[in-house]
Amino acid sequence: MPQPFADITPPIALTPLDGRYRAQVSPLVDHLSEAALNRSRLVVETEWMIHLLDSGAIPGLRDLTDAERTLLRAIPEDFGAEGIAEHAEIERETVHDVKAVEYYIKRRLAGTSLEPLAEVVHIYCTSEDINNLSYALMIRGAVHEVWLPAYEALIAELAELAHATAEVPMLSRTHGQPATPTTLGKELAVFVHRLRRQARRITADEMLGKINGATGTYAAHAISVPDTDWEQVSRTFVEHLGLTWNPLTTQIESHDWQAEVYADIARAGRILHNFATDVWTYISLGYFRQRLSAQGGTGSSTMPHKVNPIRFENAEANLEISGALLDSLSQTLVTSRLQRDLTDSTTQRNIGPALGHSLLAISNLRKGLAGLDVDADAMASDLDGNWEVLGEAVQSVMRTLGVQGVEGMENPYERLKELTRGQRVDGPAMREFIGSLGLPEAERERLLALTPATYTGCAAELLRHLEG
Template sequence: MPHSFADITPPIALTPLDGRYRAQVAPLVDHLSEAALNRARLVVETEWMIHLLSRSVIPQLRALTADEIALLRSIPEEFDADGIAEHAAIERETVHDVKAVEYYIKRRLQGTSLEPLAEVVHIYCTSEDVNNLAYALMIKGAVDDVWLPALHELIGDLASLARETASVPMLSRTHGQAATPTTLGKELAVFAHRLARQARRLVHTHALGKINGATGTYAAHQVSVPTADWQEISRSFVEHLGLTWNPLTTQIESHDWQAELYADMARTGRILHNLATDMWTYISLGYFRQRLSAQGGTGSSTMPHKVNPIRFENAEANLEISGALLDVLSQTLVTSRLQRDLTDSTTQRNIGPAVGHSLLAISNIRKGLSGLDVDADAMARDLDANWEVLGEAVQSVMRTLGVQGTPGMENPYERLKELTRGHRVDGEAMRDFIRDLGLPSAEQERLLALTPATYIGLAEQLVDQLDVSELPVSLGAPRIPEVSPTSREGQA
């Protein structure tokens, strides 16, 4: 019998994101891993305790000192490998991850001045009060600190390459067929513009949060401290965490904001997929040369001449996986039976893979772009082999002259169709055709001077329309602000 890999220590990764591709997605571990979830829960629990006691919400309880606030905030800050193991051990006893977080905090208050106040930890909270805020902090951190900066860098790479190649003429291929020429830079600018637009949409998605009890009614809060303004306390706490308050929920925050975010991320991924397939095609046409050093040491195991566009192919596959996961998250998270079911619990644990595959794709596209050299000569040869694309220019000038009353300009489309459709036309044949049209001298000279390489309209100038400045750096509000230990504003 073969040896079981399940018995090997340290454990062997099941998914490629934690194995083969670990280095590319490692920054997400600080935000979207199980350990990150528990650290975020620790943040919510300790900040809730600080919030209640700093505002004297519970009568007869004293305010915290600066040292006590520092102690509470050190708990999530010092949550390390030992803390992760300790929490896991507690959870094996509680069989409840959030309750284990509560007990983990209380252990750290033992023997301190806060031990008499330990029961304030998790007071009035249902698990979902902690979870929804923890996930909001995690997702916001992952997008703000990792995914969005990576997207910005890719957009910057595209914008730079677009500007560098703004004047490099290239044959267009609408429907895969030779079409009106453009420039390479203009086509790359289109992708940079599309991606920048999606990035700007993200700023409109605010991470929502709630802390209002078992069914969203503040029932435990109100019966315990009826004199407190619990809606204001809830709002101020959620905003203190840098999130947007959701005033109306069931036991769970409805996750609609997450669905909106994932839809935008999935759409961005589909644009990136389009970019990857187009770059693959341009490489296959010879418009780019790939540098072997940038793609990897071996192009093919049997054909040593090959340099395969593996970065773009890898990106395609990972974007398809990411898009599927993001779509599932969007569809699943917006539904919860009555006041609560647990379908969102396991679903949200797959946010990491969804974002991870997207981040991996962005990384590969950037690496792919960095390993390309533009072959302007190959593009020029392609243009020179397709003079028939000037048929549009000639018939458009003829139409303009015809509607202006110039005689002999009848049926321009049909005459060019007869010359060009299904035929390769070289430069001399096109010029002979133009000379036989009876055009006024100015128009004839202008068309005779035209070549496929110069028939690019305003393509070069259009690159100047590309604006990738002031892209959003955050989904919304700022980080957790400092709380003065003597702060007593908004007392109950």
């Protein structure tokens, strides 16, 4: 009977994010782990106490001293390994994680000048008042301090490569078939433009919060202190935390904003997935060469000549997992039965894996990009083997001349189709065909000078749209 791995100390990770890929996703632990949730709860609870006392919302209570504010704010700041263990011990007794946070704070007020005010901790609050604000702070930190910087760094690196290859001609493929040439830089710039749009959306996404009691009515607040403007107290507190106040909720903040954020991140991930599959294809075509040193270790266990595009394949897989999780979060979090059910509690605990797989994909894409070399010669060879793509140029010139009244330009599409469809055309054959068309001198010379490598239109100039 093999030894159960579950009995091994230190514990063996169940998921790859906490095992094999821990190093790449570890920055998210400070924001989306269970410990981070409890630290955020400590922040909300202590800031709520400070806000109530500083605002005079409860008449008859004294103001805080600067030292007392420092004491309260030190509670979440000092929440480390010992605090995590102590909170877990309290939770085993309470069987309630938020109540355990309340008792944890009260323990730290014991024997201080704030002990007589300890009942202000968590006053008028339902657990969801604390949780919705805590998750908003966590998600804001994870997105703006970890995910977005990595995403924007990838975009910057991709933009740099796009500018460097703005004039490198490349055969296009539409429907997988040779098509009008472009430049490598222009094609990369398309992804930069798409990804930047999503970055702007995600940066601008609102993150909402509420603190209005058991069913969103301020009932406990108003019955206890009827003369206080509790909506104003609530609004200013939520805004003090740097969040957008939601004035109308049930017991829970509706989570619509979370669905919006996750949908935007998932969409960005799908664009990255498209990028990963395109680069994989360019590698298979020989347009990019991979440096084994950048990929690391053995390329293939049996074929030593191979350098597999593992970074891009890893990114594909992780973006698919991330997208599925983010979609599930978006779909489920917007629904809560009547004034509250608890499905969101479990759902929200999976925000970490959803962003973790996305962050891991971004890390792999950056490493993969850093290990690529552009093979302009391979692209040039491919272009030179596909002169038939100039058929579009020839028939377009003929059509223009035809509508301008030049004789002999009839049926340009059909004539080019007969020459080019389903067969390869080399340079001499194309030039011979152009010479036989009876074109005016200027157009004839312009088309005779054209090659697949120079038939790239305004591709290089289009990169100006990446500026600013």
